[in-house]
Amino acid sequence: MERARRATLKDVARVSGVSPTTVSFVLNDTPGQTIPADTRAKVFEAARSLDYSPHRLARALREGSSRVVLLKLGDLRPGHSMDGFVTGMRHELSRHGHTLVVHPGGAGPALMAEFVATLAPRAVVDLAGPYQQAATDGNGNDGGWVDGLAAHTMTQLAHLATRGHSQIALALPDEAAAEPLAGLRLRHAREAWSQLGSQELHPLHVPATAHEAAGAVRTLRVHHPQVTAVAAFDDETALRVLAAMADAGLAAPADLAVIGFDDGPYGALWRPTLTSVHIDGESFGRRAAREALGIDPGAPVTPASTVVQRQSA
Amino acid sequence: MERARRATLKDVARVSGVSPTTVSFVLNDTPGQTIPADTRAKVFEAARSLDYSPHRLARALREGSSRVVLLKLGDLRPGHSMDGFVTGMRHELSRHGHTLVVHPGGAGPALMAEFVATLAPRAVVDLAGPYQQAATDGNGNDGGWVDGLAAHTMTQLAHLATRGHSQIALALPDEAAAEPLAGLRLRHAREAWSQLGSQELHPLHVPATAHEAAGAVRTLRVHHPQVTAVAAFDDETALRVLAAMADAGLAAPADLAVIGFDDGPYGALWRPTLTSVHIDGESFGRRAAREALGIDPGAPVTPASTVVQRQSA
DNA sequence: GGCGATCACTAAATCGAATTAGTAATAGAC
């Protein structure tokens, strides 16, 4: 089976009657070279007629890196805003002639090294890194109270505050409670709740099994009967709380209001439907892409998150 | 900022006292070359002490393709078994010195071409392709009734048959009902239901909005009152049906039994808990990886899917 | 007229690997 040979730069040179060097200068608009317009036109025409496209591997080898930007998700849980982030980032990079490749969560450092070696990316964007740094020393560069996690947490809790709640719980998935992101979320929540002039905020660890989750909710009500609302780590955790409440014979929002986070696809199906926080991941992704390429990211888009009002809170 | 220069093949040659060609012969165990054991040992030691690793771009350029396998998801909806498929495929490819890169769903042909050009993959695995071909001409190579979609459909429906249901509906998400996969699922379901010696199977299109979904369920009950169970396209569709039933004052499984598909994380949280089908995507992914590399994939693992028994069916 | 800068190009090298096409020495068979 004979395959049509792809056109090379040398083919373009032969057809346009100039050297391969000149072709490269024209196609790359190389600074410091003067090429007259008619030569340029000849080269562009030759490239077009041959359907020439640079051999990406060869170019990357010569340039020292490819035009890939690698996004490392780390152990961040998938969610709606992450999809938006990836989409926004992908589109912005594509506009600048780069390709986004996503490195999967749950993979170890050896696989990450292999990805980097294989792809020779121009940049690696660590999505979880700023959260881990913020959890460690408070100095993460994740958008903070403007368009980062703290801002979305404020959106979430402000909704409860305007609903008159004064004592609330932050529901964290039990299996993820020891992770840096959970600690960071708790810290943001405490600060936001304090800024909102409200009172106590209690952590509520929600196990994955229904029986245990119901127990945790009952314990909360026994130890903190003045807690009237739950802000959840994410929608899945919120739905765990709602299921536990159903098992414990409690109704939302009458007995306990529940607000999710990151507006997944199931909240609208639930009974009661879940109030959640919609996060604009796409804008954040666009800005992250520009930063990765060393371009001015522009001003943050605000509000970066909004409440999706449904029945549960 | 000075970066340590990576060791090249020439460095290994210099340190081991042989030519770069000999180093390549040793490290690649090139057929048709005879290298004595002490020369091999010298080369391996030099490579180890220099932490040498081939420059992937250069190697790919020379070999004509990289050691990437590209997985194209197409417009397949994310699910539990797909995660397993990707994990299985990744691990198997890694064992054979290859790297899996996932091409995102929802992206157009131009992005796919850019991915292929950029990565120069050794193989492209089209996950949705066999389903589309099966939907078109019935000859897809997707594992069929052994470990493919048809087999999982049979698992789903056999559960209902053993529960004594004789007339059922297949619930399809309204917005995806016109896609080839939905048509294929319906065809498999009809065939499986016929093979199980049972009677009629009716399609049920479930809209995304709660109000309309409830209407669809009521219409089903009016037009087909003998239908006693619903097999859903996936878990999300099943939860739509359950939500619609709750809105219509119906109980599962007493009024209508409901079984999901692909065992997502939310079925266990619903009340009643959702019975679903667990699909072994990981084994399938391992075999797909081996096929991509031209290795014998081995025998299919069966059963490729099992019922997760909960409350709804 | 001479000198320096600019224009419009080119040959060669580079990137780092794998492959091709050898060579000299040695061993075994006739």
Next chain:
DNA sequence: GTCTATTACTAATTCGATTTAGTGATCGCC
């Protein structure tokens, strides 16, 4: 002793792009 095959290597090329280091001609200024 001669011929052939094998062993144990090597120099050069290839892959396809970009970059480096030029050259000859022309123009403008002094």
